[in-house]
Amino acid sequence: MGTVIIIPARFPSQRFPGKPLQPLRGATGVAKTLLQRTHDVALRVPGIDAVYIATDDERIAEHADTFGAKVLMxxxxxxxxxxxxxxxxxxxxxxxxLVVNLQGDAPLTPAHFVTELIDGIGDAAVATPALLCDDETLSRFRQDRAAGRVGGTTAVMTRAGRALYFSKEVIPYVADDKPAPPVYHHVGLYAYRPAALRQYVGFEPGPLETHEGLEQLRFLENGIDVQCVTVESRQSMFWEVNNPEDVPRVEAALAKLGIE
Structure with a gap:
């Protein structure tokens, strides 16, 4: 096998229990679950050898079977x-x-994000995309934080694209009297070498991963470089379903894109 996409999906969630089975209406009013819409994204990526949904929950596995997905328990x-x-x-x-982790809460992920991630991993053990925030996305980040909600994740990186940090806060901090630097939205998508995955599970979660709730920080806390691959959305905003409040946002984007 060359490259596989794995969609991890779990039922429990503090912010949004049962999130993978949340229906989302598309442009014609047809409702598909968040999980099925994410699986549809994976099937649109060219050059992938196989797509799997990985779960420990029979409800998710049974639902995945209804639309013909391959399931790994x-x-x-x-x-x-x-x-x-x-x-x-x-x-x-x-x-x-190569293993691509397409998280099950990202039905607006363009197929070209995955292709560019695979092409951009280079000699790194782990890679992940970063998307330059437009004004609308940055405003939503700040609205969520002002309302006490955890929305998307931001990333800062070296000039060569190696990740310095990821946070659920909007970083870098910008003083009111200084011009704003670019803010990058971290896209919940990863490419890993199998050896990097095996290293990862050998480490215990550190304080940064624990407090931020961001799994990729375990690599950084243990000295494993993460390559950020900058991507462009080209057609519409990118947003994940992190909270129930994100459902109408994503449904509006599906309608705008004409996705059934």
């Missing part, structure tokens, strides 16, 4: 999607060269 001890991807490795027919 993983341990209920997986603490995040990266651990679930690692747990999936020995359940695959053969070991892939």
């Amino acid at each position: 993983t341990s209920d001890q997986c603490r995040n999607g990266t651990e679930r991807c690692e747990d999936s490795l020995d359940k695959l027919p053969s070991e892939p060269d």
Whole structure:
């Protein structure tokens, strides 16, 4: 196998229980679950050898079966999607060269994000996309934080694109009397070498991962570089379903894009 996409999906969630099974209406009013819409995204990516949904929940597995998805049943001890991807490795027919983690809450992910991520990983063990925030997205980030909600994630990186930090706060901080630097929206999408996944599960979560609730910080806390691949949305805003309040935002985007 060359490259596989794995969509980790779990039922429990503090902010949004049962999120993968949340219906989202498209441009014609047809409702599909968040999980099915994310699976549809994966199927649109060219050059992928296989697409799987990885879960420990029978409700999710049974639903995935209704739309013909391949399911990998993983341990209920997986603490995040990266651990679930690692747990999936020995359940695959053969070991892939690259594993893409397409998180199950991102139905607006353009297929070209995945292609550019795969092309841009270079010699890194782990890569993830970063999208320059437009004014609308940045405003939504700030509105969420002002309302006490955790919305999207931002990233800061070196000039060569190596990640310095990821945060659920809007970073970098901008003083009122200074021109604003670019703010990058971290896209919940990863490409890993299998060896990096195996290293990852050998580390315990550190304080940064624990307090931010961001799984990718475990790589940085243990000295493993994460390559940020800058991407452009081209057609519409990119947004994940992090909270129930995000459902109408994403439905509006589906309608704007004409996605059924």
